[in-house]
Amino acid sequence: MELTLAAAKEWLASLGLSIPDPVLQLIVNKLNSVDDCLTANGVSPDDALLMKYYLLALLGVTQGNKYITAERAPSGASRSYAFGTLSDGYKQYYGLLTGLDKYGCFGEMIPTDPTAANCAFFIGKPDSGCC
Numbered sequence: 001m002e003l004t005l006a007a008a009k010e011w012l013a014s015l016g017l018s019i020p021d022p023v024l025q026l027i028v029n030k031l032n033s034v035d036d037c038l039t040a041n042g043v044s045p046d047d048a049l050l051m052k053y054y055l056l057a058l059l060g061v062t063q064g065n066k067y068i069t070a071e072r073a074p075s076g077a078s079r080s081y082a083f084g085t086l087s088d089g090y091k092q093y094y095g096l097l098t099g100l101d102k103y104g105c106f107g108e109m110i111p112t113d114p115t116a117a118n119c120a121f122f123i124g125k126p127d128s129g130c131c
Helices: 003-016 021-033 035-040 043-064 087-102
Strands: 066-072 078-083
Touching: 003 021, 003 043, 021 043, 035 043, 043 087
Parallel strands: none
Antiparallel strands: 066 078
């Protein structure tokens, strides 16, 4: 089942996330590009669409960690934001997506965990020539 730009925007808005339309359209195109893999592996259209939504959320939370928590309007315009933890958002949608994507159709699109340590260090003792 194909994900549309309008549906993607609605989903992200419900999560309090926003991605500019030109970038969002490219993401939607990429998500829809795995339809052949999903169909070939017998994934139901509903599960396929759920996986697309979960990966979209995963990409959304890794693009920014600011969530709209309240809006007002008719001329008293106001918008409130909350900053959630990136780790929680990533883990939640990663778990949902990988639980459904049994065939790895989305594997190459999943962003690496932005909260994971990406460095290492080694401590060594200089050779003293002993023994």
